[in-house]
């Protein structure tokens with residue numbers, strides 16, 4: 001399993017989102033939230049609701065996404081990421097909608113997005129930001145997805161896996177970057193990717209994937225402004241306590 005196969009499976013049963021949507025709600029800024037956490041002396045952590053992953057299968061059964069997102073906010077998360085890909089990650093747009101109902105911090109839609117109508121869809125289901133994977137687009141296409149996101153007041157999180165992805169993201173005008181430590185072809189983690197790629201993007205940087213303990217978090221935060229953590233929280237018997245340890249920099 002690799003990112004392109006997941007993308008292809010996502011494209012297969014795709015229907016463009018064609019509902020009319022009123023642009024009334026002003027999304028919260030993930031960039032501001034990251035900067036605020038930093039200014040308060042916390043480790044900026046975006047906590048992810050990720051029921052399953054392609055490699056590990058089920059990580060956690062999420063019966064009440066609102067409850068877990070509230071717990072994450074209480075433990076100091078500066079953002080909540082919600083997987084909406086149904087097949088490999090067992091996510092849903094409904095979870096996104098539920099979590100965004102009582103949002104206290106920005107909510108990120110995490111999916112394999114490729115069509116312009118999915119930007120409006122993300123906004124409609126309550127997203128404040130959305131993930132755009134740089135390698136899925138050419139520079140022009142990525143630029144269009146970014147402009148469309150901004151029309152709804154959302155600053156997208158643009159994910160890079162390589163120098164080439166970084167170049168494309170920069171020339172498309174991205175301001176908020178995720179450096180994914182996971183190889184998109186083999187799904188293997190290499191946490192040093194954060195260190196290697198951080199210099200190729202300028203703006204707000206988030207290190208994503210494979211962060212399992214406060215030591216690794218400290219390491220990636222030398223090069224990035226924030227970290228995105230999913231599996232470690234999902235698999236923990238005490239997700240809120242673990243998140244608190246990440247945010248406050250304590251040991252377990």
Ligand SMILES: O=P(O)(O)OC[C@@H](O)[C@@H](O)c1c[nH]c2ccccc12
Pocket residue numbers: 048050110111112131159180208209210211228229230231232
């Ligand atoms: O569970 P982890 O290793 O903490 O990783 C979280 C997040 O980075 C990962 O879920 C992710 C990063 N980019 C993605 C793109 C699509 C789906 C999932 C992802």
